[in-house]
Amino acid sequence: MKILNTMSRKKEEFVPVEEGKVKMYVCGPTVYNYIHIGNARPMIVFDTFRRYLEYKGYEVNYVSNFTDVDDKIIKRAIEENADASEISKRYIEECKKDMEGLNVRPATTHPLATEEIGGMIDMISTLIEKGYAYVSADGTVYYRTRKFAEYGKLSHKNIDDLEAGHREIKEVGEQKEDPLDFVLWKPKKDGEPFWESPWCEGRPGWHIECSVMAKKYLGDEIDIHAGGEDLIFPHHENEIAQSEAANGKTFSRYWMHNGFLNIDNRKMSKSLGNFFTVRDISEKYDLQVLRFFMLQAHYRNPLNFSAELMEAAANSLDRILTSADKLTRLLEVAPDKAMTDGEKADFASTDRFVEKFEASMDDDCNTADAITAVFELVRFINAGATADNSKEYIKALYDRLFTLCDVLGLKIEKKQETLDSEIEALIADRQAARKAKDFAKADEIRDKLLGMGIILEDTREGVKWKRA
RNA sequence: GGUGCUGUAGCCAAGUGGUAAGGCGUGGGACUGCAACUCCCUGAUCAUCGGUUCAAAUCCGUUCAGCACCUCCA
Numbered sequence: 001m002k003i004l005n006t007m008s009r010k011k012e013e014f015v016p017v018e019e020g021k022v023k024m025y026v027c028g029p030t031v032y033n034y035i036h037i038g039n040a041r042p043m044i045v046f047d048t049f050r051r052y053l054e055y056k057g058y059e060v061n062y063v064s065n066f067t068d069v070d071d072k073i074i075k076r077a078i079e080e081n082a083d084a085s086e087i088s089k090r091y092i093e094e095c096k097k098d099m100e101g102l103n104v105r106p107a108t109t110h111p112l113a114t115e116e117i118g119g120m121i122d123m124i125s126t127l128i129e130k131g132y133a134y135v136s137a138d139g140t141v142y143y144r145t146r147k148f149a150e151y152g153k154l155s156h157k158n159i160d161d162l163e164a165g166h167r168e169i170k171e172v173g174e175q176k177e178d179p180l181d182f183v184l185w186k187p188k189k190d191g192e193p194f195w196e197s198p199w200c201e202g203r204p205g206w207h208i209e210c211s212v213m214a215k216k217y218l219g220d221e222i223d224i225h226a227g228g229e230d231l232i233f234p235h236h237e238n239e240i241a242q243s244e245a246a247n248g249k250t251f252s253r254y255w256m257h258n259g260f261l262n263i264d265n266r267k268m269s270k271s272l273g274n275f276f277t278v279r280d281i282s283e284k285y286d287l288q289v290l291r292f293f294m295l296q297a298h299y300r301n302p303l304n305f306s307a308e309l310m311e312a313a314a315n316s317l318d319r320i321l322t323s324a325d326k327l328t329r330l331l332e333v334a335p336d337k338a339m340t341d342g343e344k345a346d347f348a349s350t351d352r353f354v355e356k357f358e359a360s361m362d363d364d365c366n367t368a369d370a371i372t373a374v375f376e377l378v379r380f381i382n383a384g385a386t387a388d389n390s391k392e393y394i395k396a397l398y399d400r401l402f403t404l405c406d407v408l409g410l411k412i413e414k415k416q417e418t419l420d421s422e423i424e425a426l427i428a429d430r431q432a433a434r435k436a437k438d439f440a441k442a443d444e445i446r447d448k449l450l451g452m453g454i455i456l457e458d459t460r461e462g463v464k465w466k467r468a
Numbered sequence: 469g470g471u472g473c474u475g476u477a478g479c480c481a482a483g484u485g486g487u488a489a490g491g492c493g494u495g496g497g498a499c500u501g502c503a504a505c506u507c508c509c510u511g512a513u514c515a516u517c518g519g520u521u522c523a524a525a526u527c528c529g530u531u532c533a534g535c536a537c538c539u540c541c542a
Contacts, residue, residue, distance in 0.1 A: 009472090029542070038542050071540080156471065157538070182540085206540050228542030229473095235540075259473085260536070269541085296491075297481065302474070302535070309480065312492040316480095319491080322505065356489095360482085369482050372490035382506055439501055446503080457504045464505080 001056070001362040003224070004300065006232060006255040007154055011364055014254065016223045021059045023218040024050065025252070027210055027227035027235070028064040028110070031091035032072040034277040035098055037290065037305060038228075038261045038268055044291050045258050045299040046226045047104040048409055049365045055407045063217045064107040065210060066092050068114050069203055074192055084193050085114070098278040101287035103409045111213040113204070117195045119212040120204045123246050124184045124197075132245040133184055136175035139200025141185040146178055148241040154255060155233035182238055184208050207238035214251075215243065225252035229300075232257055256365075259302045261294075268305075276305075285314060288410060292317040295367040295408055320405065323378040324412035327398040329461045330387055337390040346384065347396050353377040357404055367408065374404050387461060419465070423454060427463060430456070 002011040016022050026046045029039045043064075053060050068088035077084040092112075099106070124141055127133035132147050145151050145159075152159050159180065183205035188194035194201045214222055220243070227236065236255065243251040260267070263274040281290050293313035297303045339347065353373045360369035381397055405412045419427075430445040446456050450468065457464040 027542075030540090036542085040542085042542050155537080158470075230537070230541060233471095233537065238540095258542070260542075262535085265534085267536085267541095293480095300473090301481090304480085309492090312480065315493090316491050326506085366482075369489075372482070375490055379507090383508095434501080437501075443502070455504080458500070458502095459505060460499090 002364055003254050003256060004364045005253075006257050009156070012254065014223075016058070017221055017253065020057070022053050022061070022224065023222040024053075024060060024062050024224040024226065025210070025214045025218060025222055026062070026064040026107075026225075027231055028066050029095060030067040030070045030072060031088045031095060032070065032076045033091060034279045035091075035095050036268065037276050037278055037281060040098070040102060040278050040290065041261050041294055041299075041303070042226065042228050042258045043099060043104045044102055044294045044409070045365070045367070046256070048295060048367060048407070049226075049256070050105070051407050051409060052361045052365065055403075060108070061218060062107045063109045063111065063213065065111050065113065065213050066095070067206065067209060068092065068112050069193060070206065078191065088112075088114075094279070098282070098287070101282055102278065102291050103288065103411060105409075109217045111217060113209040113213070114193075116209065116212050116216065117204065119216050120185075120208050121197050123208060123212050123215070123242065124204075126246045127184065127242065130245060132241075134177065135199050138175065139185075139187045139202065140175065140183060141199050142176055142181040143184055143238065143241060144177065145180040145182065145241065148245055150244070151180075151241055152237065154240055155237050157233060157237075182207065182234065184242075207235055208242055210235070211239045211242040211246070211251075214239075215247065220247040220249045220251075222252045224254045224256060226256040226258075229257040229259055256299075258299045262302060262304045264306050265304055281310075285310060289314045289317055291409055296371060298366060298368050300364075317410070320374060320378055320401075320410065321412060323381050324398070324401055324405075325414055325464075326459075326461065327381060327385060327394055327401070328414050329459075329464070330385060330389065330394045331391065331398065333387050333461065334389055334391040334394045337392065339390050339392045339396070343390060343393040347393060347400075350377060350380060350397070350400060353380070354400065354404070357407075361407070370404075371408070374401070374408070377401055377404065419454070423449065423452065427456065427465065431463060434458075 001014045003014050004010070005012045024046075026042060029035050050060050050062050066088070069084065073084050073087050077087045080087065096106070124133060127143065128135065128141070131144070133141055133143050135141050185197060185199055185202055185204055187200045187202040192203070194203055214225070225236065225239075240251050262268065263276065266272055266274060268274055268276070278287065278290070281287065289310060293305075293310060294303065296313065296316070353376050356376070357370045357373035360366040360373065363369070377400065381401065385394060385397060402412055426445050426449055430442045433439070433441040433445065449456060453468045455466050455468050457466075
């Protein structure tokens with residue numbers, strides 16, 4: 001399996017630190033509001049990668065934090081005249097609901113920044129002892145960036161270019177030794193949450209949180225660190241500087257970054273009025289559609305979002321779900337027999353779809369390509385499977401489709417839904433009318449049901465209904 | 469200015485040296501009482517120009533267009 005490593009900018013064969021196990025850290029959201037659809041992209045793509053690693057037999061320790069102390073949260077708390085922890089708690093819960101809708105599995109651990117302050121103080125102390133950090137007069141602790149010789153190795157930036165850039169932005173009131181230095185610990189302001197520390201009452205800088213949480217839950221050297229491409233600099237660069245200086249080891253062997261999501265070809269932002277939360281989308285679509293939509297593109301490429309594209313994604317996904325539904329129906333009526341030799345050969349011929357799927361996923365998690373293998377399996381099913389096939393054969397096809405979709409995090413199980421007796425009676429009446437060739441009445445009933453939100457389809461396997 | 473990314477059929481999107489996957493949509497056909505579903509058929513020489521090569525969407529260079537990061541945005 002190959003992964004494009006941001007560090008080397010090359011596809012590298014994946015070799016975990018410990019055979020059979022993967023330690024993976026994905027930077028999570030700052031919880032000051034409902035998550036937006038841009039936040040959802042790394043959640044979806046890296047959840048999919050995790051699922052694939054598990055499919056391959058790896059034991060994955062997947063850690064994703066919630067940043068629950070931050071300027072934005074504090075700002076929101078002040079606006080609502082609430083406590084910052086109330087805000088973060090609320091949106092962590094809402095985020096988990098959205099993740100469930102997106103079928104993003106909970107991480108092995110979801111650490112909270114506010115519960116890891118002790119570890120942060122320890123790491124900052126270590127950095128000070130080793131000379132990688134210093135305390136300024138007001139108690140702010142800064143990282144001494146130039147002390148870390150490899151600074152810039154992930155983002156491939158030249159430290160002197162960076163410095164030149166910074167000089168044009170005069171930073172006022174800071175007591176840094178160097179403009180490149182960043183905050184590890186900052187003093188509290190009135191009304192802000194704070195913690196005791198050896199330097200001052202205050203709170204941690206953003207970057208130190210992830211270094212500490214990764215270390216605590218995964219160890220000094222992790223396999224994969226992932227997040228949005230905007231985090232490469234400065235966030236991940238700073239994490240490397242902190243962790244490697246403090247621990248004396250390579251922080252992460254592989255770095256994966258997803259591309260940005262644009263809206264109607266423009267960057268999503270509140271000021272442009274093209275800002276969508278996952279919750280907004282859930283009002284119109286099953287969130288599976290959003291998940292499918294994002295997996296149709298390669299995770300590293302920029303992806304454009306629009307209403308038309310969502311509609312197309314919904315139709316595409318329906319094609320898969322319809323096929324799965326057909327198998328479910330066939331399973332009910334198929335003769336309870338073992339596979340015939342012919343069926344065995346047919347089933348074996350679908351191995352090629354699984355092979356293609358795996359080859360695509362092995363190639364830097366190419367979900368867009370992997371999905372094509374699913375569609376090829378779908379066409380095979382739609383064209384070939386009938387009520388004459390044995391139950392064992394139908395079941396085998398279903399399991400195969402289920403397995404591939406499950407890696408992608410797409411649920412194909414039909415939700416167990418029951419109709420109320422009135423609707424069932426109407427469907428029965430319509431069937432009777434059709435049998436009597438009273439098509440006017442049959443159509444009338446079908447229209448009536450449509451008005452009630454029930455769509456009927458007369459398939460070879462019988463009458464099928466679905467909600468509009 | 470620095471560092472990168474992108475440009476493939478109406479739309480979306482794989483494919484990084486051997487003569488273009490897949491999906492949506494469109495049009496035609498089969499099936500169906502009709503509709504829907506499904507199946508079959510239907511489309512591009514890969515932004516531009518030039519070069520390397522027996523062979524390029526795929527490597528090198530040019531031009532054009534769009535985008536990102538370089539200020540705690542996934």
